[in-house]
Amino acid sequence: MKTTILSLALATFAVPAAVLATPSTAHAGDCGSVASVTADIWDEYGSLLSNLPYADKVAKMISFWNKMAGGSWATIGPRRLEYSTNLNGTILGPTDRVFIAETPTDKDSVEIRIEKLDGKAKTSFTVCKVDSAGNKYKLWDVTADNGNYTKTWTKTVSGVKDRIVTVHFHGHSATNKFKYELRATKK
Template sequence: MKKIIITIIIAIFACNFQAQAQNCNQGAKLAEKTWEKWGPWKPNITLIPFKAEVQKIKNVWNWIAANGGATIGPRLLELDGGNESGNIAGQTKSTFVTPPSFDDRVEITINKYDGRAKTGVVICVQGRDGVTTQKASYEFPNDRNGKVKKFTLNNVRGKIIIVAMKNQSVGNKFKYRINGKKK
């Protein structure tokens, strides 16, 4: 009997630890690959060729997701590009990565419009130097009420923004819309 109780306690601890383990690691790896592709950030780069490069990468990501049968891995969040939406099932996560920002100030908006899952959010930035810094965190509560949370990020010019969301529930879902806009 003691063995069973100890096993249950360990299992509960492990589940809670996994649910709380929230970070930007998955997005940071993609950010590093992005920096390898683009090289050093040049603040005087013009927006038109930059947007064309972003569109090429977005097309490749969309092709991989469509032909791979899943949306595993980070997805592109284009700043001022409209809403992305999704559904995070129990104990899974979604990560979004932006291209380097042209603006010092960006607002990330997450709209929980359905589902009951308690869901943690961590927002980080990564500069060309490879240093990833956490800028914000938040936890959507376990309730059915829709909720909109806005995050204003300062000093993000030339940095990639990473948004990681993890559903901390076992059986509940988290339906959301997310967007990023220059402020």
């Protein structure tokens, strides 16, 4: 019985993680992204967790895992979009990476800078804002074409005060990588 309950709790946490890791569920051009899918899953099944004695242990295991992963590729779920901080990473193959600001922005504008540091992969990135009602608005959508080159894209997006800003990367190549540096600065 304990094994069944633990398996159910782990599956409940693993489903959102699998959704986040599955490239076919989200594309960079879609502001809904995988975060809304996982929110729907939690809305539907979250109440089950309160009845499972091991659910809190699974949540602690995922929290521990993410702490050990330190924002690397191994992190389960979205990463924090930290303002005025260089966030580095690599998209390898047809995967997604989502950055979400922890709190609504207190400024009306945010400058987004994405620098391609290395790699050949075609990669899309989309910047969105989400209001308190959950409405999502695409602010910027760019695709970096295949090729071994470096380039920097910069855009100041406005109308983001009291909104949560997100950045979503989507790799299109089967095996190539896209090494990047992301920086969001409030203006």
